[in-house]
Amino acid sequence: MSRILGKPDDVILDRIANIFCEVPNWTEANLVSELVAIPNIPNLGFYRIDRILEAVSAGKADLRGSFGFRKFIEKLYEESGIGTSVVNELLLKRDLNVYMREGQVEG
Numbered sequence: 001m002s003r004i005l006g007k008p009d010d011v012i013l014d015r016i017a018n019i020f021c022e023v024p025n026w027t028e029a030n031l032v033s034e035l036v037a038i039p040n041i042p043n044l045g046f047y048r049i050d051r052i053l054e055a056v057s058a059g060k061a062d063l064r065g066s067f068g069f070r071k072f073i074e075k076l077y078e079e080s081g082i083g084t085s086v087v088n089e090l091l092l093k094r095d096l097n098v099y100m101r102e103g104q105v106e107g
Contacts, residue, residue, distance in 0.1 A: 007043050016040050017048040021055035026066040033068025041072070041079045049080060050090055057094035064096075073099045 008016075020037045023029040037044075037052075044052075055061040056069065063069040076087050084101075091100050 008040065013040065013043055013045075013048060017044065017051055020052050020063070020072075021061050023061050023063060025062050026068075029061070029063045029066035030068035033063075033066070033072045037068075037072055038075050041075050042081055044080065046082050046086070049076065049082065050094075053090050053094040053096060057096060070099065074101075077101060 016036050020032055023032055052061075052063075056063045063072075073087075073091075076082075077084055080087065088100055091097055
């Protein structure tokens, strides 16, 4: 799969977040993470990332525990552009501190 050059439209980014927020099982979570969510992390922005984490926390998406979600979180730290402290804040806010990087777990 090739990457789209440039930033995708907001409609596409919203759809990516929505799809990731609705995955019904770990198999789809891993697939959507690898093919759609991770390649677009630099473009998702704070609000879409927060919405994804909220869906996980609320049990709306079967992402918690999937390998794809763990990879997604790692890439958030590396490529989201929102900064480590903001990623940590969002994870804590959504009671997902188990996904924080080693040595940064709080609470």
